[in-house]
Structures are given as structure tokens and as C-alpha cells.
Amino acid sequence: MLERLGDINWKLLIVLVLVSAVVAYVGDVLGMRIGKKRISIFGLRPRYTSSIVTAVTGVFITLATLAILSTTTDTVRTALFSLKFVQRQITELTSQLQENQQEMQALELRLFENQAELAAKRQELARVERRLAESEESLRTLQEQLESSLAAKSAAEARRQELEREVHRLEAQRTELQEDIETLRKGLEQIRAGRIIVLAGEIIAQLPLPQGSDGIAAEEAVRSLRERAVVVIRRRLPEGSEEMTVEIGEDSLRQVLDRIGAGGSPLRMVLRLVASSNAVLGERVQTKVEALESTRIYEAGTVLLVREIQGGLTLDAAEAKLYEILAEVNGKATADGVLRDPLRGTVGNLAAAEFFDAVEKIASSKGTLELVVTAAETTFTEGPVQVELEVRSPEEKTAVQ
The missing domain is CATH 3.10.440 (Ribosomal Protein L31e; Chain: W;)
Incomplete structure (x- = not known):
């Protein structure tokens, strides 16, 4: 109640009261004077003239009140001159307010539904995040397994290549062994048909090579070895047999000469003429030269x-x-x-x-x-x-x- 009293425009009320009092006083004085002087307006009796003055004074009071209120208060001015417009606005605003209230209720309902959906989405998001974490862990595990598998694959590939090389080596060895078997078979046939003069691996002749001997001396020593070998083999031949030719492998001779070199060997060497294979009577004797370091024992x-x-x-x-x-x-x-x-x-x-x-x-x-x-x-x-x-x-x- 006190709050409402504080909202009243007391100054306006006081001004209205004072104006009304002044206008009423002026009208009363004016009516009394007109009555005393018995003034007549429009040919009326003084008593009626006084009543008209009083009525006009009341009208002036009302007009003055309205004028003051219209001048000093927008609300009164609006109520006097735009009341129907304001009422229409109030009706429209009330309708809009109801619509807005209904819309707000609908929005509140949707908000509630959205909140529930949001809560469900959050739960779904939490489940997805857990699944994502599990997937990431599984991915890391799979990556580790993949790396391990790749390493195992690389090792297996290396092992496969190694096995392939081993297979190739064994195939080459098998081919070589087959050739050796064929050679031995032919040698056995020759042995059955003839006489072995030289055995494979036999040292037919050997000759020391002094320290500092160069390639020329080595070549001369090889020729001497060949001559000694011819003499040794000649002694083994039956009477009347043709001499057997001694052939020295070029690879072994080149290796020996490269080893000794042009500058000469810094050590005492011994050259050996070794039979590469069995030699039957009438065949050529295949030999190889070996160079070995020789020291005093x-x-x-x-x-x-x-x-x-x-x-x-x-x-x-x-x-x-x-x-x-x-x-x-x-x-x-x-x-x-x-x-x-x-x-x-x-x-x-x-x-x-x-x-x-x-x-x-x-x-x-x-x-x-x-x-x-x-x-x-x-x-x-x-x-x-x-x-x-x-x-x-x-x-x-x-x-x-």
C-alpha cells in the first residue's frame, strides 16, 4: 500500500486542486457580482444568468483540468484522444502475448524434450567415446601386431631368400656332384679298361723357391716342375708306352704368379705340382700349381x-x-x-x-x-x-x- 502511495503524482493532484479552487472561487465571485448587478445575458433573468455563469465556470474547471492533465501527462492525453487505438493495441498485444505464451510453452516443451534428447545424446556420446577409446586401444594392439607381423614377414622373407640361396647352392652342388660322379664313373671305366698312372691329389713334383724370387723365377720353376713331373710319370709307364702330356691349370698358375708378384716373394716358398684327377695310361695328366710358404722346421x-x-x-x-x-x-x-x-x-x-x-x-x-x-x-x-x-x-x- 505504501509503495502505491509513493507512485502517485502528488504535485499534479495539488496543482489540479488549486486550479479547481481558483476557478471555482473566480466563478463564484463572478456569479455573485453578476447577481448583484442583476446582469442579464441573452435576455434571461439574472437568476438564470447566474446559474449559466456557474455552469460555465464548472465547464471551465473541467476544461482547465483536462488541459492541464493533457499538457502534463501523456497517459491522460492518450486516454482522452487515443483510447480506442490504445484499446485495439492492448487487444492485439494481448493476443500476441497469448500467442507468445503458447509459443513459449511449446518452446519450453521442446526445450524439455531437447534436454531429454541432449541427455540421451550425451549418454550416447559417452558410449561412443568409450567405444572410440576401446577402438583406439584395439588399433594400437593391431598396429603392434601388424608391426610384429611385418617384422616376422621380413624375417620369413629373409629366411626364404636364404633358403632359396641354399637351394640354389645345393642344386649347384648336386650338379657338381653329378658331374663328379660321372667323372668318377668314366674314371672307373677307364680303370677297368686301363692302368692308373697318377692319382688325384698326388704331389707329382715340388720345388723350393728362394726368398725374393720374382715372377720370372716362378715361371722358370713351374717349367722345371713340369719337366720333373714328366720324368716321374715316364718312370711309371710300361715299356713301349707313349709319354703322357702334363697340363697345368691356367687359373692355378695365374694365382701363383699373382701371389709372388713382380717384386718377388718376401718369404721362402715351395711350389707343388698336384694332380687334379686320376690319370689312366694314355691320358693327359691334369695338374694344378700350389704355392705354400716354407720355413725351416x-x-x-x-x-x-x-x-x-x-x-x-x-x-x-x-x-x-x-x-x-x-x-x-x-x-x-x-x-x-x-x-x-x-x-x-x-x-x-x-x-x-x-x-x-x-x-x-x-x-x-x-x-x-x-x-x-x-x-x-x-x-x-x-x-x-x-x-x-x-x-x-x-x-x-x-x-x-
Whole structure:
């Protein structure tokens, strides 16, 4: 209530009251004066004239009130002159307000529906995000598996290529073996039909090449090897047989000459002429040249082995014991660097007469004997080791000491 009193335009009310009072007072004074003076308007009686003045004064009061209100208040002016227009506007605005209220209700309903749909979409989004996270994890796992598979594939491809190379190598080896089998078969047929003069892998001849020898000296040494080989093979031929030609492989000869070089070899070398395959009577002897470094292994007189032997053995037992000791010397010489004979596997030579003299001395002696094996001459890497046997009795052993 107090708030409504505060909203009233008290100044306007006071002005209206004062104006009304002034106009009423002026009209009353004017009516009294007209009545006293008995003024008549339009031929009316003074009493009626006074009433008309009073009525006109009331009219002026009303007009003055309206004029003041219209001048000072837009609301009153609008109510007086535009009331129907305002009413129409109010009706239209009310209709629009109802429509807007209905539309707002519809929007609120749609908002509620949209909120529910939004909540559902959010839940769906959360599910999609979870599925996306699971998919990303699965994708990472699949990528790792793919990388692992690619690595395994690369390894498998490398293994396949390696196996293919191995298959090619085995096929080439099989072809080579088939060729070797065919060669051996032909060689066997030749063996059955003829006589083998040279065996595959046999050292036909060998010749030392001094330190510093150059390519020219090497070529001269190869020619000497060929000549020696011809002499060795000629000795094996039956009487009346034609000489067998010795051929040296060009590849092996070129490798040897390249190894020695124009400047000469810094080491002592030994050249070997080795048979590449079996050679039957009447065939050409296929050979290859090998160049090996040669160093001094034993000086002449070097004691290779000393063993005690019990005298009084039988000839067979004494011979077997000597073979056993010589085999031991063979192993020692091999360990010291002497090359074995490719066919016999031995490294030394011993005169047969010396061997049997030692056997007889062991068989005929009593007590413990001492067998001394020494190098008969200076021995190099290519060998062979020429050995000497010395059987000492106890008396000879004491005299030596």
C-alpha cells in the first residue's frame, strides 16, 4: 500500500486542486457580482444568468483540468484522444502475448524434450567415446601386431631368400656332384679298361723357391716342375708306352704368379705340382700349381724323439714297435708344421735298410735299449723329414753321456 502511495503524482493532484479552487472561487465571485448587478445575458433573468455563469465556470474547471492533465501527462492525453487505438493495441498485444505464451510453452516443451534428447545424446556420446577409446586401444594392439607381423614377414622373407640361396647352392652342388660322379664313373671305366698312372691329389713334383724370387723365377720353376713331373710319370709307364702330356691349370698358375708378384716373394716358398684327377695310361695328366710358404722346421741332426725299448723282442714285435715310434714322430713333425703327403698322410722318409737294421738290433739285444730318431738333413715346411734311427745299448748310452 505504501509503495502505491509513493507512485502517485502528488504535485499534479495539488496543482489540479488549486486550479479547481481558483476557478471555482473566480466563478463564484463572478456569479455573485453578476447577481448583484442583476446582469442579464441573452435576455434571461439574472437568476438564470447566474446559474449559466456557474455552469460555465464548472465547464471551465473541467476544461482547465483536462488541459492541464493533457499538457502534463501523456497517459491522460492518450486516454482522452487515443483510447480506442490504445484499446485495439492492448487487444492485439494481448493476443500476441497469448500467442507468445503458447509459443513459449511449446518452446519450453521442446526445450524439455531437447534436454531429454541432449541427455540421451550425451549418454550416447559417452558410449561412443568409450567405444572410440576401446577402438583406439584395439588399433594400437593391431598396429603392434601388424608391426610384429611385418617384422616376422621380413624375417620369413629373409629366411626364404636364404633358403632359396641354399637351394640354389645345393642344386649347384648336386650338379657338381653329378658331374663328379660321372667323372668318377668314366674314371672307373677307364680303370677297368686301363692302368692308373697318377692319382688325384698326388704331389707329382715340388720345388723350393728362394726368398725374393720374382715372377720370372716362378715361371722358370713351374717349367722345371713340369719337366720333373714328366720324368716321374715316364718312370711309371710300361715299356713301349707313349709319354703322357702334363697340363697345368691356367687359373692355378695365374694365382701363383699373382701371389709372388713382380717384386718377388718376401718369404721362402715351395711350389707343388698336384694332380687334379686320376690319370689312366694314355691320358693327359691334369695338374694344378700350389704355392705354400716354407720355413725351416728342423736343422740337420735335430733329435726328434728318444724312446726306451726292451731288447730281445721278436722281429714282428720289434717291427711293430718301430712303426709305432715312427707314427709318433710323424705326428710330432706335423704338429711342428711339416705338411703331410695328401695321399699317404705321412711327412717323413726312412731308408728300408736302416729300418730293418734297427729291427734286427732290437731283436738281438738284451736289456733296455734307447732309440734316438734324428733329422738327417735340414727340413722345411714342405718336407719330407729324412730321419735316421740309432739304437743304443746300455754301454753305448753310457759312453755317449
